[in-house]
Amino acid sequence: MNTTNSEPVLDARALARYIDHTLLKPEATAADVEALIAEAVELGTYSVCVSPAMLPLTLPEGSDLKVAVVCGFPSGKHKTEIKTIEAALSIEQGADEIDMVIDVGAAKAGRFDLVAADIASVRSVIPTTHVLKVIIESAVLTDEEIVAVCEAAVEAGADFVKTSTGFSPAGGATVHAVRLMAHTVDGKLGVKASGGVRSYDDAVAMIEAGATRLGVSGSAALLAGAGGATVTGDDAGTY
Numbered sequence: 758m759n760t761t762n763s764e765p766v767l768d769a770r771a772l773a774r775y776i777d778h779t780l781l782k783p784e785a786t787a788a789d790v791e792a793l794i795a796e797a798v799e800l801g802t803y804s805v806c807v808s809p810a811m812l813p814l815t816l817p818e819g820s821d822l823k824v825a826v827v828c829g830f831p832s833g834k835h836k837t838e839i840k841t842i843e844a845a846l847s848i849e850q851g852a853d854e855i856d857m858v859i860d861v862g863a864a865k866a867g868r869f870d871l872v873a874a875d876i877a878s879v880r881s882v883i884p885t886t887h888v889l890k891v892i893i894e895s896a897v898l899t900d901e902e903i904v905a906v907c908e909a910a911v912e913a914g915a916d917f918v919k920t921s922t923g924f925s926p927a928g929g930a931t932v933h934a935v936r937l938m939a940h941t942v943d944g945k946l947g948v949k950a951s952g953g954v955r956s957y958d959d960a961v962a963m964i965e966a967g968a969t970r971l972g973v974s975g976s977a978a979l980l981a982g983a984g985g986a987t988v989t990g991d992d993a994g995t996y
Contacts, residue, residue: 769983770801772960777825777854777949778802779974781923790814797822800976804854809843812850825854825890828879831924833858833894837878845882854888855879856949858922859906861894869905876913890917890949890970895934896927903934907941917970918942921952929953932966939967957982 778797780789790811797805804823807814808830816822826847829840844855857879863871876891883889891910895903910918918938920930929952939948950963951972960971960979973979 767961767964767983769980772957772983773801773976773980774803775960775964775969775971776800776802776976776979777804777806777856777951777970777972778976779806779923779951779972781806781808781827781830781974785811787811794822796977800980802976803970806854806856806972809847809850809852812847812852814851823853824851825856825888826852827892827922828855828857830856830858830892831922833860833892834862837875840875841878841882844879848883848887852887854890855883856890856892856919858892858894861897864893864898864902864906869909872906873909873913876910876915880914888916889914890919890947891915892919892922892951893938894922894925894927895920895938896925896929896931896952900937903937904941907938907946911942911945915946917947917949919949919951919970919972921972923952923972925952930963930968932962935963935966935968955979 780793790807793805798817798820804825806825809826814824828844829835840857859872880889893906907918920934923929930950935950947969948967949970949972950968954960954963954971954973955975957979
């Protein structure tokens with residue numbers, strides 16, 4: 758971790774603006790999501806990221822908190838038509854951002870045309886004022902596949918590429934994958950690092966590698982590492 762006079766590179770307030778404060782546990786309740794929103798507002802995170810069944814959300818009046826919602830999650834093995842309907846409904850119910858999972862099997866088979874078509878279909882129902890992130894599950898892809906999937910996301914009109922669902926046994930975000938993704942999209946898209954980003958050092962490493970957004974469930978614990986947050990409650994989670 759780079760430091761100046763022993764001070765963090767990013768203070769908690771600045772780092773929080775990178776974070777999608779995330780709750781995607783299958784057992785999550787409406788009360789859990791209410792607590793997630795309250796904590797996100799307190800911490801100053803950019804957004805909350807939830808499952809589509811939790812919509813619509815009630816945000817505090819005057820809040821600038823964004824709402825991100827997953828799509829085709831976590832396997833990506835949904836028909837494109839289903840992903841498209843799911844994304845459209847989430848937008849209708851108040852989502853600002855959609856985090857869709859690609860068909861990773863199509864990528865492994867070298868069918869990047871199908872990957873691009875899948876993304877483009879979801880993009881077609883998302884207004885340009887809203888954000889589409891594409892989850893590529895980087896831990897199960899080779900470097901060549903990561904590059905090809907990122908190129909497909911650019912071609913299909915995505916706004917971000919995102920490393921991971923956080924549910925794959927192969928693992929989550931790595932500095933290598935983030936750096937490769939950032940190099941490939943070359944500023945055309947944002948890069949979201951998610952899956953295993955749990956500490957301040959993890960976050961800084963991902964940002965230094967090129968991440969412009971972070972998916973984090975234990976945001977309070979992570980931000981405490983920047984010296985500006987108090988950890989309360991259970992911050993354990995998938996992300």
